[in-house]
Amino acid sequence: MRENIYLQIYNEYSNQIHSGQLLPGTKLPSESELAEAYNTSRETVRKALNLLFREGYINKIKGRGSFVLDMTRMDFPVTGLISFKEMADTLGAPSRTLVEETVLEPAGAALARQLQIPLDTPVWKVIRAREIEEERIILDKDFFRSDIVPFLSAEIAEGSIYEYLEVKLGLKISYAKKLISVEPSTEEDHRLLDLKKYTHIVVVRNYVYLENTVLFQYTESRHRLDKFQFVDFARRVRR
Amino acid sequence: MRENIYLQIYNEYSNQIHSGQLLPGTKLPSESELAEAYNTSRETVRKALNLLFREGYINKIKGRGSFVLDMTRMDFPVTGLISFKEMADTLGAPSRTLVEETVLEPAGAALARQLQIPLDTPVWKVIRAREIEEERIILDKDFFRSDIVPFLSAEIAEGSIYEYLEVKLGLKISYAKKLISVEPSTEEDHRLLDLKKYTHIVVVRNYVYLENTVLFQYTESRHRLDKFQFVDFARRVRR
DNA sequence: TAGTGGTCTAGACCACTCA
DNA sequence: GAGTGGTCTAGACCACTAC
Incomplete structure (x- = not known):
């Protein structure tokens, strides 16, 4: 070893x-x-x-x-999204993850396009709200191809899904692409989050690929405007 | 060669x-x-x-x-902010850079803190508005330590400041850190941009360091909500 | 001139994949 | 078992920095 x-x-x-x-x-x-x-x-x-x-x-x-x-x-993390856990730790505030939904369902048109799979292919959907200081400020919507992730549960969703995927299922994650934008908030956002007066929401779309270049997960992380932060660190590239 | x-x-x-x-x-x-x-x-x-x-x-x-x-x-660029020029090119739309201000002035308290320099140290300030399809949607506020960048002008600001710094001045840029957040828009934002109804604005703070680890530039890029997009590509790191 | 990091070589053994 | 990428070696020469 x-x-x-x-x-x-x-x-x-x-x-x-x-x-x-x-x-x-x-x-x-x-x-x-x-x-x-x-x-x-x-x-x-x-x-x-x-x-x-x-x-x-x-x-x-x-x-x-x-x-x-x-x-x-540089205030850590040097790069990437300030994760829910880090944000909670930094604030030293009480935090919770509320699993709203964990279901296997056929992919609709929009999702099928995002995951590049045929319409109605069964997909695991996990919806979680993140609460800090009694306020629900992040809505995480995860979608997994069920031919690659055959089983999920609320218990797994409450812990670390990634540990389950990598350790238990032995999936080899190769790379991921994030797309950040700001969009009008939806009815669902208002229902599941404490959105206050905000009419818009920060949307982080995350596409996760396996070593064999198969896109197996699509995640939409929706952040209340005032609590969003992203850090990027880049070395200068010669060319 | x-x-x-x-x-x-x-x-x-x-x-x-x-x-x-x-x-x-x-x-x-x-x-x-x-x-x-x-x-x-x-x-x-x-x-x-x-x-x-x-x-x-x-x-x-x-x-x-x-x-x-x-x-x-992956829609290019694989990583980083969709730059003003790329956005304009993608849209195939007419675009302009409007230099609002190019002055050497003493650093106020907030800026001195950002640039980690003593209060009232002279700093070059460049303010530019970016216009696409007749709409001013990005406000770039650049600040340079004048002991490192002794001279700037509106002509340089209209072209590529980076080429001036790296080629003409021979500055060796080593790394940069970006910090993205959403904040209430200011009076200045409304004055210099076509902000429409939006009450908030995406702020990208950029800290640029030289090879000798000296922080010499601080940039605030303020984007209208609906036109903002950021792409991040990350390889999975083993550890 | 001495010391540093940047590039490059011509090997070697290993772990993994696939037929 | 043949082929692949991952790690490692013990050298070499170069460009750059500092004194």
Whole structure:
């Protein structure tokens, strides 16, 4: 059960940076020194450092060295949607997930198009409202192809669906595409959320693909305007 | 003036995929075959393929090979904000950039905090409204540290500021962080944009850092709700 | 000039997929 | 068992930074 060397180096440094043991501006040992210290080759060290670089932990400057970046200024997560759990944790506020619906039903026209499947193909539908501080502010509508996810339940939906898919079902998720826009709120939004006066809602459409490039999940995450936040971190790409 | 081998391979394949010469599902030659074809080593080929993989051009599956992904389903750009120019191009609609202001002025309290500089430090401010189909729908407010960007003008602001910074001034941009949220629209928004009835506006805050980790630019891009769109593409990370 | 990261090589062994 | 991508090695030369 030996871990890859480069992942080991990556994990050690990311943890140290994350925990504050390595302060921003600190210069890391040179690649040659690290190779010697970890008793490995320089290319393997570079693999680890490039991961740290891409994820925003360090900066690499030719001729100078690698330096720890200030991630506290970045307020985590470095990239992606502020998840429901993180938002609740940050606020230190009481939070709940309310499973409204978990049913297997034939896909309608709109959904069939989103999931790129024939009309009326059976699809698992999971609808959950997210509540923070007694207010329902996010509506998550998940749809799964039933030929790939044969079974779901309210119990699974209350926990982590992803752990179920990856660990229990062994599905290999390869990539996902998010599409963010703002749209007029629907009657359903008003029924299931505490929308207050807001006439519009932030819609995050998420398309999840397996390793074999099959689109198996479509998720619509609908956020009340005032509680929405998204963070994106990008390294400059040369070309 | 020899281009890196791995970038050459990357460019050839990304162009072929982009232009449709290589159809989705096509299997690329194996890494060993590519190494021989390009008269290089396998590790160099892998560098090119991993770039293609990270950018969503191909899928790599252990034991099977590398396959072209369907990027048309992703509607470009694969990631990031739909830029003003792309939006205009997609719509095939007439568009304009209206430079409202280009001045050097001392930073107020809010801006000094955003740029992490002392109060009243001189800062270049550029305000531009973006018009598509006769409607002003985006307000871009750019702020640059004047010790790093000593001069700006309305002429530069009308063209590409980034080309000016990178080519003319030789600034090395390292990374940027975006923060997206929705906020009540201000009096300035209403004055400079055609906001219609909308009471809220999508705010994209962009923090741009140089290679030496100095934050030198802060941009606020304010989008009318109904015209905003953001796309995010993410590979699944193992850990 | 010494030290750094960026590119590249020519091998090697492994884990996985598929016929 | 043949072929594939994933990891790793022990070198090499180069471009850039700093002193």
